[in-house]
Amino acid sequence: MSKQHxxxxxxxxxxxxxxxIKRAHSMMLDVLEQVFADRGFSYIQYVILSWLRDxxxxxxxxxxxxxxxxxxxxxxxxxxxxxxxxxxxxxxxxDRRKVELQLTEAGRETVEAMIPLVVEKLNLALTDFSTxxxxxxxxxxxxxxxxxQSTLDSxxxxxxxxxxxxxxxSDA
Amino acid sequence: MSKQHxxxxxxxxxxxxxxxIKRAHSMMLDVLEQVFADRGFSYIQYVILSWLRDxxxxxxxxxxxxxxxxxxxxxxxxxxxxxxxxxxxxxxxxDRRKVELQLTEAGRETVEAMIPLVVEKLNLALTDFSTxxxxxxxxxxxxxxxxxQSTLDSxxxxxxxxxxxxxxxSDA
DNA sequence: GGATAATACCTGCCTAAGCAGTAATTGTTC
DNA sequence: GAACAATTACTGCTTAGGCAGGTATTATCC
Numbered sequence: 001m002s003k004q005h006x007x008x009x010x011x012x013x014x015x016x017x018x019x020x021i022k023r024a025h026s027m028m029l030d031v032l033e034q035v036f037a038d039r040g041f042s043y044i045q046y047v048i049l050s051w052l053r054d055x056x057x058x059x060x061x062x063x064x065x066x067x068x069x070x071x072x073x074x075x076x077x078x079x080x081x082x083x084x085x086x087x088x089x090x091x092x093x094x095d096r097r098k099v100e101l102q103l104t105e106a107g108r109e110t111v112e113a114m115i116p117l118v119v120e121k122l123n124l125a126l127t128d129f130s131t132x133x134x135x136x137x138x139x140x141x142x143x144x145x146x147x148x149q150s151t152l153d154s155x156x157x158x159x160x161x162x163x164x165x166x167x168x169x170s171d172a
Numbered sequence: 173m174s175k176q177h178x179x180x181x182x183x184x185x186x187x188x189x190x191x192x193i194k195r196a197h198s199m200m201l202d203v204l205e206q207v208f209a210d211r212g213f214s215y216i217q218y219v220i221l222s223w224l225r226d227x228x229x230x231x232x233x234x235x236x237x238x239x240x241x242x243x244x245x246x247x248x249x250x251x252x253x254x255x256x257x258x259x260x261x262x263x264x265x266x267d268r269r270k271v272e273l274q275l276t277e278a279g280r281e282t283v284e285a286m287i288p289l290v291v292e293k294l295n296l297a298l299t300d301f302s303t304x305x306x307x308x309x310x311x312x313x314x315x316x317x318x319x320x321q322s323t324l325d326s327x328x329x330x331x332x333x334x335x336x337x338x339x340x341x342s343d344a
Numbered sequence: 345g346g347a348t349a350a351t352a353c354c355t356g357c358c359t360a361a362g363c364a365g366t367a368a369t370t371g372t373t374c
Numbered sequence: 375g376a377a378c379a380a381t382t383a384c385t386g387c388t389t390a391g392g393c394a395g396g397t398a399t400t401a402t403c404c
Contacts, residue, residue, distance in 0.1 A: 005298045005306045008288040013222045017294060017306075018200050019239075020313040025197040026240040027320035028190050034327070042360090050185045061382060067191075068198040073361050075384055097369045097382040116180040122189060125320055126177045133312060134177045134189075140301075140309045141192040147300055148199035155206070214390090233352060245391050247354055269352040269399045 017144075031125060035117045039110075044069060044077055046118070049086060049111040052103045059098050086110055189316075203297060207289045211282075216241060216249055218290070221258060221283040224275045231270050258282055 006016070013019055029043060036046050047067055051057040057066060060078060064071050078101065081087050086107035090100045103111070126134055178188070185191055201215060208218050219239055223229040229238060232250060236243050250273065253259050258279035262272045275283070298306055 003299060003301070003303070004295060005301065005303070006291045006294050008291045011287055011291050012228075013219065013226050014228055015310065016290075017298065017310065017313070018204060018290075019219075020310065020317060021193060021197050021200055023240060023317050024313055024320065025193050027317065027324060028193055030324055031320060032190055044360095047185065047191075054185050056184075056186055059382080060384095066195075068195060070360095070362055071382085072363080072384070072386090076360080095370070095382085099383065115183055118188075118190075119178045119180045119183050122178045123176060124323060125189065125316060127175060128315060128319055129175070129177065129312075131175070131177070133315075136308065137312045137316075138187065138189065138192065140305060140312070141189070141196055143300060143305075144297060144309075145192060145196050145199065148196065148203060148297055151296060152199060152202055216390095231352080232354095236352095242391055242393080243353070244355075244393080248390085267352085267400070271353065 028125065031121050032118060035114060035121060039114070041114075042077075044074075045081060046111075046114060048077065048081060048101075049103065049107055050115065050118075052087060052101055053108065053111045058100050060101070061098070081107070200297065203293050204290060207286060207293060211286070213286075214249075216246075217253060218283075218286060220249065220253060220273075221275065221279055222287065222290075224259060224273055225280065225283045230272055232273070233270070253279070 032046075033043060036042060044067070048057075048063060051063060051066075057063045060071070060074050063069060064074055078087070078089070082089060085104055088102050088104060090102055092098060092100050129137070204218075205215060208214060216239070220229075220235060223235060223238075229235045232243070232246050235241060236246055250259070250261070254261060257276055260274050260276060262274055264270060264272050301309065
């Protein structure tokens with residue numbers, strides 16, 4: 001049973017979290033892409049490189065899931081980065097379906113050079129924020145994401161064939 | 173001079189506001205599109221209809237700016253909605269360049285029917301949030317958006333040829 | 345008031361994401 | 375261990391957004 005933060009009778013599109021986040025996302029992208037465009041990179045390309053740097057992701061699959069990017073599209077982006085000599089595909093014997101991505105030296109240098117610029121943009125976006133506000137903002141974003149993730153996971157699940165009838169009202 | 177919320181030396185991609193917002197946006201879209209898909213609508217189509225309902229936007233231009241959607245792409249989406257008889261283009265004599273969009277009766281009914289479902293999804297996403305958390309979250313999102321908007325506006329400006337170098341502080 | 349700039353919308357083209365289907369490898373079950 | 379299912383990555387096709395240019399209308403400036 002979800003709280004009635006919004007009500008159909010008083011709902012206005014401009015106050016929707018959905019809208020506010022969409023707008024934030026769009027503008028944040030514009031701001032960050034100023035950093036990448038000059039160097040001939042897109043946001044997704046930077047993300048891949050920086051995630052490899054941080055060791056967050058190693059396989060294309062990881063990036064697909066965490067960044068919610070299309071698998072097919074990702075293959076092509078990885079191709080581009082590989083063509084430019086910024087990373088390499090390695091197939092491990094352990095599980096030969098998986099591809100392990102490794103930054104080359106050039107790739108590492110490229111990311112490292114961009115990170116300070118990205119950090120600068122992020123700080124610029126948060127200029128007016130106090131330390132506490134940033135903390136709280138990140139906490140709430142994470143909370144929302146966790147919730148959304150579990151919502152989507154349960155939707156994707158193979159339907160709860162059990163007696164608890166898939167309720168039309170209270171969506172699973 | 174922006175605060176150093178992030179530092180290049182300790183920056184990790186997974187803590188970036190940019191990433192968290194991108195992810196939130198992506199998942200929120202997935203959740204909402206479950207509502208629209210069945211009825212043959214996309215998010216942008218719903219947005220147009222709901223904004224016309226609320227009177228937020230009247231001209232395509234308004235929607236372009238507020239929703240940060242491409243002008244060319246928007247024309248085609250409006251075409252689709254017009255073809256389906258959900259809205260009409262009206263040219264006013266006052267300024268014959270502008271197009272005024274008007275919901276038809278069918279259009280209004282369509283939006284009204286979808287709004288409760290959207291509201292439900294939004295509430296679901298915010299289930300774990302207290303009223304205060306939602307308030308704070310919306311406030312922070314708005315604050316970020318305002319800041320990003322002014323950053324982009326000043327970047328887009330024709331370069332401050334004058335001595336007073338583009339005032340980063342006071343946004344337009 | 346006539347030339348020039350600016351605005352609003354539309355059109356064509358290109359790129360990239362979304363989707364479905366395929367191949368190769370691994371896991372599972374009897 | 376052989377058949378079947380699941381996983382991982384890739385490929386082709388479609389669709390829609392981003393971008394540049396075009397047209398009609400209005401605003402500006404001398």
